[in-house]
Amino acid sequence: xxxxxxxxxxxxxxxxxxxxxxxxxxxxxxxxxxxxxxxxxxxxxxxxxxxxxxxxxxxxxxxxxxxxxxxxxxxxxxxxxxxxxxxxxxxxxxxxxxxxxxxxxxxxxxx
Amino acid sequence: xxxxxxxxxxxxxxxxxxxxxxxxxxxxxxxxxxxxxxxxxxxxxxxxxxxxxxxxxxxxxxxxxxxxxxxxxxxxxxxxxxxxxxxxxxxxxxxxxxxxxxxxxxxxxxx
Numbered sequence: 001x002x003x004x005x006x007x008x009x010x011x012x013x014x015x016x017x018x019x020x021x022x023x024x025x026x027x028x029x030x031x032x033x034x035x036x037x038x039x040x041x042x043x044x045x046x047x048x049x050x051x052x053x054x055x056x057x058x059x060x061x062x063x064x065x066x067x068x069x070x071x072x073x074x075x076x077x078x079x080x081x082x083x084x085x086x087x088x089x090x091x092x093x094x095x096x097x098x099x100x101x102x103x104x105x106x107x108x109x110x111x
Numbered sequence: 112x113x114x115x116x117x118x119x120x121x122x123x124x125x126x127x128x129x130x131x132x133x134x135x136x137x138x139x140x141x142x143x144x145x146x147x148x149x150x151x152x153x154x155x156x157x158x159x160x161x162x163x164x165x166x167x168x169x170x171x172x173x174x175x176x177x178x179x180x181x182x183x184x185x186x187x188x189x190x191x192x193x194x195x196x197x198x199x200x201x202x203x204x205x206x207x208x209x210x211x212x213x214x215x216x217x218x219x220x221x222x
Contacts, residue, residue, distance in 0.1 A: 002214055004113040004160040004173065012162060014171050016127065016207075028212055035215045047216045049115040051123060051209035054179075058207050060125050062115065062173065068165075096127075096169050098162035101139055103113055104146050105158045 002047040002064065006100040010046055013063040013071060014098055017091040021056030027090045028052060028059055034083035035061075042077070044070020059091070068097065113158040113175065117211040121157055124174040124182060125209055128202040132167030138201045139163060139170055145194035146172075153188070155181020170202070179208065 004012075019027050031050055039045060048063035065071040074080055087093070115123075130138050142161055150156060159174035176182040185191055198204070 001216070002115040004115070006160075011165075014125070014127075014162065014173075016125075016205075032213055035213075040215050041218060043219070045217045045219075047214065049117075049214045050212045051125065052212050054122075054208045054210065058209075060207070060209060062125075094127075096171070097165045098169075098171060099165065101161045101163050102143055102146075103158065103160045104151050105112070106156045107152060108154070108156075 002049045002062065004100060004103060006103055008064070008100070010064045010066055011068050011071065012098040012100060013061070013065065014096050015061045015063070016094040016096075017059040017061075017087065018057060018094070019059060019091040023090045024052060024056050024059060027087060030083070030086045030090065031059065031061060034080075034087070038079055038083060039063075039074060042070070042074040045074070071097075113160045113173065115211060115214060117214055119175075119211070121175045121177060122179050122182065123209040123211060124172070124176065125207050126172045126174070127205040127207075128170040128172075128198065129168060129205070130170060130202040134201045135163060135167050135170060138198060141194070141197045141201065142170065142172060145191075145198070149190055149194060150174075150185060153181070153185040156185070182208075
């Protein structure tokens with residue numbers, strides 16, 4: 001489970017992959033495998049959540065890291081390269097580094 | 112606070128705004144105002160978190176809604192239009208509707 005709070009001292013990566021709908025599931029499988037076997041064990045990784053777009057054309061990885069340096073160290077590690085190449089063979093990749101500005105909750109019971 | 116879990120029955124909107132860095136703060140102010148005064152009170156809204164990219168070129172709204180229909184009802188409501196127009200005057204808008212496929216947590220203590 002991932003929690004989003006503006007008080008947490010962390011950096012948020014929101015990486016948007018654009019993919020042919022026929023390849024969406026394969027991209028998801030590849031990103032799950034990369035995260036389970038490699039990324040999740042990296043120093044400074046906190047949590048991540050993988051999302052599939054309902055129209056089939058996108059996949060978003062929302063990830064929290066302790067620092068930019070920790071994330072970059074993982075990206076540059078030799079064992080990360082094959083996973084990234086596998087994903088990039090299937091999709092175009094729009095990366096982004098963010099901080100949380102504000103959070104909002106409902107004022108009604110919507111459950 | 113927003114919680115991301117694959118077990119929750121909801122739809123996730125990940126809307127990416129691309130903006131001139133000089134206009135990023137104005138876009139953020141506009142989206143905060145729209146969410147506080149309007150969106151947050153809509154039927155079916157659960158929670159949202161607003162993110163600013165560290166390079167100044169993007170803003171991401173990550174929002175959870177009970178259903179697609181609830182989100183679309185808000186978007187089509189007459190009082191939503193001015194807020195959306197204000198944001199679209201400052202930025203280009205890449206919307207997306209998602210479901211959570213998987214979540215991952217660290218296996219170390221990174222706090």
